Amino acid sequence: MRPTGRLHLGHYHGVLKNWLQLQRDNDCFFFVADWHALTTTYEDPRGIPEATREMLVDWLAVGIDPEQAVLFVQSAVKQHAELHLLLSMITPLPWLERVPTFRDQQEQLADRNLATYGFLGYPLLQSADILIYKADGVPVGEDQLSHLDLTRQVARHFNWLYGREADHDEKVEAAIKKMAKKAAGQFRKLRAAWRESGDAEALEQGKALLAEQQNLGRDDRERLLGELEGRGREILPEPAALLTPDAKFPGLDGRKMSKSYGNTIGLREAPEQVTEKIRTMPTDPARVRRTDPGTPEKCPVWELHQVYSDAETKAWAHEGCTTAGIGCIDCKGPVIEAVLAEQAPIRERAEQLASDPDRVWELVAEGNRQAAGIAEETLTEVRGVLGLGR
Structure with a gap:
């Protein structure tokens, strides 16, 4: 993940819960992509260190375990940059210009100067991030499949160039x-x-x-x-996509939860703030008065019931809304309880970590060392086939 500071419930349900499952069954590498952050925020990078620490606290608080996975910061493992450089020597520019997100983000971030190689080349840096660990799988959503396709294409091209018979x-x-x-x-x-x-x-x-x-x-x-x-001896394996479901976790206004929409609930936000945010959520506009029946499917609160409520509670909420048997505040009650119960252990662990920031950096420093050691093994092989070094 790019370092964006404290995370919200959308991050937890959309990404981190999947990571928790993956680390139980696989050798995983999770890292803060601070170099990637510079591709769009290079003009003012001052907030990156604090955003990195806050995000790491959230990862650790939800259960990302340095004993089970390698947890590190991208810029601390210089081998990523070296492999990125070497891959840039063999990657045609049209491959990068064809990545759909290149044009999309230029349009979405039209207020920023993105006419830089860093922005054009960040999918290739992603490829280096993956290939340097010889990953066999990468958890991605559908919007990232084009980046993984590029990674496979680059790996195939590299293997064809340097893995062929004489x-x-x-x-x-x-x-x-x-x-x-x-x-x-x-x-x-x-x-x-x-x-x-x-x-x-x-x-x-x-x-x-x-x-x-x-x-x-x-x-x-x-x-x-x-x-x-473009196949040759497999020096850099082609990774598979571990496609994750489209987790459109609902925000307070019914749209996807996102900081850019201002509709988030922080992963470790104070209980009174969470309660107030949910209590003041908009509901079905047809329910002007308490006695007006409503349509749950038109209400953002109903979407949160889909995430947090069991079948019995959902049936109660649906019937109560459509018959005006319950008010909107009543409907929100079980959601508030469920969100607070989910957050409580996360908040407790985060408070312990926040009180000892040196501990966070110690855990990551060990992950940095582990990642660098594995990355160096790949770089040694890559340098060899390129004829670099002695």
Whole structure:
């Protein structure tokens, strides 16, 4: 995560609960992406250190465990930057310009100067973040799938460049010459379109073209398929997407909970503030008076019932609203109780951590060391195939 300071319930239900499950079953790396924060806030980075500490406190308070996972700060592991640099040498610019979020964020953040390499190249830095640990899976939402696709493409390209057999080019040319002249020319064009521009349609057409060639043996066909896709010895594994459900946790106004909307409940917000926020939430506008029946599906409070209430409580709230048997304040009561009960242990652990800030940095320092050691192993291999060093 980028360091944004204290987290809210949307972060907990949308991301952190998934992390808790992942750390029980996998070797996980969770890190504060402070370099990524600079891609859009480079003009005023002064708040990053405090935002980092506050976010780490929240991670630890919900149960992210340094004994089960490696917990670190990105900028403390310099190997990320080195791999990013090395990957930038082989990554065509059109691959980065084609990432959907590049244009989207430029439009959304039109008030900021984002005409920088840092902003254009941040998906490649994400690729370095992933590939340096040879991750086999990355938890992402659908909006991040294009970034993971880029990571796989970069890994495949790297492996093709530096993991091929010594006489690969000669064998490929010999195999191409076995094809008809027109088919051979078409193969070369499709290969260039996929490799240089990432044209997925060209890749599929190239595969179909190879399947039609009757005068290619199995070895030649497989070699040309690998040439087309850009496959070589696996130096940097291609990670899979661990797709997480679209967790649109409702905010106080019914929209997705987000700091930018000002509709959040902080993960460790004071109980009296939480109570007041929920008690004053807007409800179905049709319920002007206590005796007016309402429609729960039009009420933001009903969305919170979907998260926090059991079937019996939801049935009570639905019937009470549609028949005007209960008032809106009554309906909000079980939600307030459930949110406060969820927050209580998190708030208690956070208070203990906040009272001893050195402890937070000690835990992260150990994670920094662990991450750097593993990252260095990958960098040693990468430097070797690139001919760097002795």
